[in-house]
Amino acid sequence: MAVFTQVSKTEAAALLSRLNLGQLTDIEGCAGGIENTNYFVSTLRDGEPHHYVLTLFERLSFEQLPFYLHLMKHLAGKGIPVPDPAADARGEILHKLKNKPAAVVNRLKGRSELAPGASHCAQVGAMLARMHLAGQDYERSQPNLRGLAWWNETVPVVLPHLTPEQATLLQAELAYQNHVAASASYEALPRGPVHADLFRDNVMFDQGQLSGLFDFYFAGIDSFAFDLAVCLNDWCIDHGTGRPDPERSRAMREAYESVRPLTAAERELMPAMLRAGALRFWISRLWDWHLPREASMLKAHDPAHFERVLRERLEPL
Incomplete structure (x- = not known):
């Protein structure tokens, strides 16, 4: 949630007024992520304070964004606690600000x-399964834009920045994931809309209870097993070493399966999906680390973390 594009109070106030969200009282840039410009904005409407997030999209296009925004609307309508995009008088939820796509x-x-402890991981697992089920009748379709095709395009770009040992590991794992993707078991994996980035900082808890999931702008149609693997690789590991935590991993998987049991193909390929999840974020962090963009509050993540996670997820020879 870095700030790439500066938005004035006047500009923000005009958009909020157009959306009938009240009079702007405060605007504050958000630090944390690295994809979009985000501001926390507060308004006063009918004498009551209201709080929103204003996002300007720096990489996603006007053509790509309806998938994400309408997915959030769809999930919110099914009772999943996700941000609900505000519509204008015409019912449009994708807006324009500073000549860029925007949403509130x-x-x-x-x-x-x-x-997180085991209880937090269990709540995330159960909610992830609920989200997967709720999205099954979502009619729009868009691939996971940070999936295998993007890995194949991006690895050659980051390879010059790696040590020979790192380059060997990265190329070997990419070859393995291409092999997995060509298998019949992979074709049998259940698919639908996935979050694909449900890390610890994209979930909210209020008094110990899960209160929301957000940042759906990496979502796409992919395997549910991959989405679960991404969560296991963040919520259920030791961040210092990248090693899996058995208690938290068990809590998340059991809670997920209490809502949506895994299929035989998902169980078979879960080790490969855990490796895929680690590879995806190692590649993206290498890309952001070595090929950064300017932003006034940019903080790129250290790619070494997911290199460690991947090494821990490799099956014994």
């Missing part, structure tokens, strides 16, 4: 839990 969503209550 309600700000979720609570805070992120960056040191």
Whole structure:
């Protein structure tokens, strides 16, 4: 949630007024992520304070964004606690600000839990399964834009920045994932809309209870097993070493399966999906680390973390 594009109070106030969200009282740039420009905005409407998140999209296009925004609308309508995009008088939820795509969503209550226990992981697992089921009748379709095709395009770009040992590992794992993707078991994996980035900082808890999921701008149609693997690789590992935590991993998987049991193909390929999840974020962090963009509050993540996670997920020879 870095600030790439500066938005004035006047510009923000005009958009909020057009959306009938009240009079702007405060605007504050958000630090944290690295994809979009985000501001926390507060308004006064009918004498009551309201809180929103204003997002300007720096990489996603006007053509790509309806998938994400309408997915959030769809999930919110099914009772999943996600941000609900605000519509204008014509019912449009994708807006324009500073000649860039923009959206305004309600700000979720609570805070992120960056040191989760088994209870937090169980709640995330169950909610992820609920989200997968709720999205099955979503009619729009868009591939995971950070999936295998993007890995194949991006690895050659980051290879010159790696040590020979790192380059060997990266190329070997990419070859393995291409092999997996060509298998019949992979074709049998259940698919639908996935979050694909449900890390600790994208979930809110209020008094110990999960209160919201947000940042759906990496979502796409992909395997549910991959989405679960991404969560296991963040929520259920030791961040210092990248090693899986058995208790938290078990809590998340059991809670997920209490809502949506895994298929035989998903169970078979879960080790490969855990490796795929680690590879995806190692590649993207290498890309952001070595080929950064300017932003006034940019903080790129260290790619070494997901290199460690991948090494821990490799099956014994």
